[in-house]
Structures are given as C-alpha cells and as structure tokens.
Amino acid sequence: MKNPIHFFIIITSIIILLLVYSVRIIAVEGNPPKEVIRNKEIIQFDNNQLLIDIRQANWECCVLKNEDKSGPNNMYSSGKKVDLDIVKAEYENTVKVKKWKPVHVGRRWETMGYPDLNNKEVWLHLKFYVSSEMKGYKFGFFCTAVDDAAHFFLNGTFLDKKAYVWGARIPEPVNIDLTSQIQFGKENLLAIRLSDYTPARGGGILGNVLLYRTLPYVRTPMGGVVLTDKVSDKYSVVLNIGDALLSRDQKTAFTSEELSTMEIPPYILRDEELVLVIPSEAIKQRVPQYKVDLNFVCQTYDKRLLAIQCGELPTRVELFDLMTIPLNLSATYNNPFDPRQINVQAVVETPSGKTEKVAAFFYQDFTPIPIRYEEEILLPKAGNPWRLYYRPREKGTYTFHLIAQDRTGMKRTPDQKFDVTASDKKGFLRVSKDDPRFFEFDNGESYFGIGPSGWCRDTNYIFGGNTRWISTRLLDEYYKRKADAGSNYDYCLAEFFGRLYTQGGFIDQHVAWKCEHRIRTLEKLGIYWVTCYDDLCRSTVYGLNTLPYSEFQGGPCNRIEELYFKERSLEMQRDHLRYFVSRMSDSPALMVWAIGDEGQDGNSFSRLMVRSWIKELQNYVHTIDVYQHPHVIGEGPLSITHGGEAIIIPDWYFNPGLTADGVKLVQEIMKKYNRFNCPLINPEGGMVQWTKPDDSYGPKSPGYYLSGERWKFPEAISFHNNLWISLFMKNAVGGTEWLGHFIVQKNQLFHATAMRNFLEGESLTKPHWEIVTPVVSHPDLRGFCLQSEGNSWVWIQNKFYTWLEAGHYGKTPPVISDSKIDIPVKKNGNYNVELWDTRSGKVISTTTVLSKEGKIFYLLPPIEKDVALKVNIID
Secondary structure (H helix, E strand, O other): OOOHHHHHHHHHHHHHHHHHOOOOEEOOOOOOOOOOOOOOOOEEEOOOOOEEEOOOOOEEEEOOOOOOOOOOOOOOOOOOOOOHHHHHHHHHHHOOOOOOEEEOOEOOHHHHOOHHHOOOEEEEEEEEEEOHHHOOOEEEEEEEEEEOEEEEEEOOEEEEEEEOOEOEOOOOOEEEEOHHHOOEOOEEEEEEEEEOOOOOOOOEEEEEEEEEEEOOEEEOOOOOEEEOOOOOOOEEEEEHHHOEEEEEOOEOOEOHHHHHHOOOOOOOOOHHHOOEEEEHHHHOOOOOOEEEEHHHOOOOOEEEEEEEEEOOOOOEEEOOOOEEOOEEEEEEEOOOOOOOOOEEEEEEEOOOOOEEEEEOEEOOEEEEEEEOOOEEEEEEEOOOOEEOEEOOOOOEEEEEEEEEEEOOEEEEOOOEEEEEEOOOOOOOEEEOOOOOOOEEEOOOOEEOEEOOOOOOOOOOOOOOOOHHHOOHHHHHHHHHHHHHHOOOEEEEEHHHHOOOEEHHHEEOHHHHHHHHHHHHHHHHHOOEEEEEEOOOOOOHHHOHHHOOOEHHHOOOEOOHHHHHOOHHHHHHHHHHHHHHHHHHOOOOOEEEEEEOOOOOHHHHOOHHHHHHHHHHHHHHHHHHOOOOOOEEEOOOOHHHHOOOOOEEOOHHHHOOOOOOOHHHHHHHHHHHHOOOOOOEEOOOOOOOOEEEOOEOOEOOEEEEOOOHHHOOOOOOHHHHHHHHHHHHOOOOEEOOOOOHHHHHHOOOOHHHHHHHHHHOOOOOOOOOOEEEOOEEOOOOEEEEEEEEOOEEEEEEEEOOOOHHHHHHOOOOOOOEOOOEEEEEOOOOOEEEEEEEEOOOOEEEEEEEEEOEOOEEEEEOOOEOOEEEEEEEEOO
C-alpha cells in the first residue's frame, strides 16, 4: 500500500471493530445464548433472542458490474432512479454468482477495510434461521442508515427501498418489516443491493445493524401501546435498541390494559431506537441495564386551574449572568408548545426604562448515558417542566413580573426587583461601530472567527438527525480540543441533532436537550455559533409527507410551495422558532441568526415568494429576540438589501475553476464583496468544488465537494491558507472549512493556535485597518497587508503552497530565497519588525528598521510555505 498511514488506520479500525462490535445478542428467555454462530453459515434466531447485532455476522458480498458508479457529487441527491425491474433482474443474476466475499457492516466501506466497494452497487447476503415456535411475532431488519440507497429482498421477494441524502438530516432509520416473507423453521436469505452514488463519502450499511422481533402493536394518540394479540399476563417494553426498559413505580412488567392506557409524550418511545414489546417472563434471564422511568417524564398536558408563582430570586446578579427564573405553573393545555393554548412570559423593565418580554418554555431534563464509544442514550430526569431564561445587559435595578394565559384566562405575579452590577464578561457579539467589517463584544473587545467549523462526525460520518449517534461526550471533547487550540468559531445547522418540530406541533425534547447542551458548551469554551436554522431546505428532499406541516401529518399543506405561503404553515414555523429563541437566544455563543439556508424547493414555484418567506421569519425572530443578535438574511449581497447586518458568502460553490488555489479564490470573491461595509462570513471557506482526476485515490469525480485533503492530508493546507487570507481580506471569520472533524483528528489545530497567538492583545476595530498592497520582489510570492496608524501586518505566501499542488499531488513547494518586500506605513520613523512563524504562532526574529518615503524595506527569509510580519512604530 502506497500510504502507510492509511494502512495503519485501516488495520487499527478493524481491530477496534473486532473488539467493540463483537456480535451482541439480547437474550429473552431460557439459558444465556451461545455465541453466534454455532452453525457458521447462518444465524440462529430462536426464543433466546429478542434482537441480534449482525454487524460482525457472516455477511457475503459481490459486485455484478465492475465499472464505477460514481456520478456528480450533488450533496442533495438521494441517488439515481433505478427501474425496479432492473433491480429484480439483478437479484436473479446474483443466484448464479458462486464466489461471494466475506464482509462486515456497521461502518463505511473504507473504514471497514473495503475501499474497493466504494462508488459501486454491492449485493450483500445474510442467512438466518427462525424457529417455528416464533410465529405470531413481527420480525424486522434495522440499521441506522445506508449510504446512499438500498433495495431489500427476503427469500427472493422485494420488500422495500431506502435512500438517504448526505447533506440533509437522517429523517429515520432503516426499518424493514420481514414478517410476511419469513420462512419459519427454515433458512432465510436476506439480500441487500447497496448503491453508493456520492464519491465524496464512502458507502456502507451504517450504525446499529440488527435483526429484531416484537409482539405486534399499535400506538394510541396519547402514546399508549395496544397489543394486537394478548399472549401473556404481563409485558415489558424494551427501548433504546435493547439498552433500556420502560418503567413506572419501580415496575417494568405491565398488563395489556396498563400499556394501552399509558400517557407518554411522543418523544419518549423513540422509533429511531426501536420500541419492542415482549412477554415479561421472557427477559428475566438478561434484563437491560437502564430504565426509562415514566415517573421522571414531564407530561405534555395539564388539566389544572390556571395559577402561576415566581420563587425567590437573588437580589443581586452580575452583568450578562444567566438567570433561570424560578416559576411554578398549573394550567389547562394539551400541547405546551402551542402559545395559543398556554403562553407564559416575563415582562421586564430595564434600568434604562426599556420593556422586554421573554417567553418561558417546556423543558424535559435528561441524563446522558454513553453506550460503547460513540453512542449515547438519554434517560428522563425529574424536574420542573417549565423554564424561563433571562440575561441582563444593563447595570442597575430591574423590575419584572410573570404573566400566564391559557384558554380559561390570565394570571400574573407581583412585581419583583433585582440589581445588576458590573462584571468582567465580554457580553454579546455585535457589528462593530468602529469598523463594521468585524464583530466586537459589548465590552469593546474585537472578534475574529477562527475555524474550523463544528461539523463533528462519528466514524460513520452521519450528518445529523439521529440523537443516539451524536454523543454529547464526544462533542464536548471535540469542542474542548478546538477551544484549547484557539478555535472560536462554529457553523452548524440547528437540526444537526434531528428534527426539533414534530408531528402535531410537539418539540422533540431529546433534540432540544442536545441542542441546548451544545450551545452551553460553546458558551463555556468561548466558541461562537453561526446559527444556520432552516426546517425546510434539508427536509423537503425526503418528500412533503415527512414534514409536520403536511396534510399527511395533520398539517395544512398538500404541496411544497404551500410551506412558504399558507398562513397556518407559517404560524407553525413561527411556533417552532419561538421555542428555539426562548431556549437558546440568551446565550452569547449565538453569533448570528442565519435563517433560510441555501436553495429551497419552493424556488421552482416562486423565487420571490421564498425570499419573502425568509425575510418574514427573520423579522419575526428579530421581534422576539430581546438580545438582538445580528442577522444574516439568506446568502449573498441581498442580505443587506433585505435588512440583514452581515453577509454569508456562498460563492465558493460557483467558482470550481479557482478552488484549486484557495487564496486566489478568496481574492476573486472579494472583488464582489469588498464594497460591503459589514461582516463578511464565508462559512465554508477552504472547501473544494473540483473535478478530481482519475488517480490512485479513485476515478474521475466531477463536482468534488470535499477538500482534497480528505484523501491526502500532509497538513491542512486549505484550512491554513483560508485563515490567513480571510484576515488580510478583512473577512469576519477564517479557516471555516467544515471538515473540522478531520482537522481535529489529524492534529492540525496548530494552525488555529498560530492565528490566535498572532491576534492576541490586538484590536481589529479600534485602529482603522486598511487593505493595502505591499510590493514583493519575487513573482512567485504573494504579499498581503493591513495598515493602520503606526502599524502594519503582512502575510507573504508561496503561490505553489496550495492544497492541490502541495496536498493532493504531494509536490514540495520550491523554496524562494533572496526576496525583498516593500511594506507601506502611514508614518515615517523607526519600526519594530517581528517575523512570525504561521504554524507555531511564535516570533522567529525581531528587527528595527527605519522607514523611508512611507515604506519599510525588509529582506525576507527563505520561504517554502508562508510567513507573517508585524510592523509597529517605535517613535
């Protein structure tokens, strides 16, 4: 193998998989099961199993066609449309294949050690046996996701197809009902045709992969479980893919009547982690370790008389402290997320006389439980179901009271007061008044966003949408490493953890809890979040019926375009945003609101309608967000036209010919955006849209979205270059490549550390920095300069040091020696010139130079990559 590091990673991954993902069986009755598989050819599924982990089972695979199936790398493509008759014919052809290769599943092909299966249509077989004693159960195949699409057959019969869009959230796992085609007392053959269309991400059957059984049941509107057939006196409900049992009052065994009359919020019994019902006697031999205790679950309804109380507050708090207002509420409502049913707000008078209204929100607390290395479940934790956050921004005395309204009337609490004193906290980010190209904090300290972005993935590279596979522990570790290294910037979709707003207008409390945990972690670490919030863009790709706004789910819409225009749909979206704002907006870690991400399906009906929709949602958030975080409205220059305070730059998408040279790309983009005197945010700077040639890393791939460093990574070249060119082009953030997880894993955060060190103690807003052009004597060196009164900063870069030349092709840049630079200065005098190493973030040498005719003449050291200079006047 040409790359020994790649070889080492593959071998290490295989060893870890063998240790961590040894076949897991949950026994349900009788003696503990013997290891799968006694018969080495097929899995034995009998009364000793409820579910069987089949990641390390005896899968076999074959590829009928050798040609590569990769196509354009469209991040929103769910795969090619394939005629089902062709798929069925292919299945018949697999019967003729005699040589099948052993394979395992649960990770992407390259991680599992099968990179040759990427970008192909792979057929997989798995044999299993089901005891004839198990008739009457429902059987299924379950996995977290597939990349990109899969057709499923059992015993020669086509069952279903699943496809995922790797650029949108995972809406649901793969859950295929096998019952109708199970051959009891005989061998069964599960066949899967796995199609990998997107070359930027490897294919595979991902996450938890298992066979399961359950007694058939249906759910009541209140969340109860109604069994189709009664086969026992007592039943247990197994949750979280076998890791937990439903319990109440210390009981885990319930009668069918008790199950059917239970009132359980919709987010507690999570189909994405399987809900299995089994006779209670069947699990006594091996009981799941954890319990989902209904006594700790906050009910999403109340039938009491309206009353509201506010507990005692501290009489004195510091500026920018988070206050949790201690409220107690009883009321009448069926949905706490519908402000027309229940509306609780604090009305606050600030020391300057301003009046602010802040909404309370429904809150279910959880305890996160790690499952193996990457997985996590949330167990309900008892607590007050209502919370209200407030963060004061003025010194002095505040007066407030609470108001509650339900369908029976209104109540309020008596006035209360608290005093706010000074603190050393920075406050919130605002557009700087001194230099609007940058942000600064309320205390006047300037801010430059240092990436990489926060797209932390597990080894399955799951984009988001499955709370089990997005571990808060791993996220906390990831963000801690970023912050320690000097990274202070994050760009991530709010729906990273899954769909927040669900059927019936309920807020998924698992998703909300993880989202708040994330922003509180960022807040503690000093990382600031471009809050990209869009409930439609990355969801309509799965069809209207997957959205709570659809008629199919009880909403008002039967066409995509109605999502953006129909008043009831807009009202539901405002309810969604109201909850998010009330729970998250107090955090100073929220850098800007960016609502309405990228293209919308509604554009095909009316682009103006979509623009109006984005603006209306932004205006609504602007109205209810008392902290007045800056807004970005859509992408590109129209943000300012429509009233935004900053611009998100999307143009790297549209310059595929320049992305091989990230420095030149930013220069070209800035020809369009330099005229705007506002913060410029390139949220995916350093990304690559490039046609990859046919090389040792695979075939030709047009529209290649991921960085070439994803495949060959000597160091994070595009990340490094984007950091420095963004600063010297006066962008508000830099180094924003969203492959942050790779940069962290490969120990490349020293680039962020160097930038932090370079800017430490400096202000970007108090001096007025101007972009000027230094003169470099060598044509292969590029010079960039920021100049203020008595100070100049310079970055000199070797133009051959690009991710394509030095990274993908592995060419060592030529060392350029004996070069000089003329640095513009505003005043003549003696200057201290510091030469900075842009990787260590340390001063290499210091020289005193006398300027002449408004210039400093400086002899540069030999440059293979780049260096930076700080020029400060002495007298």
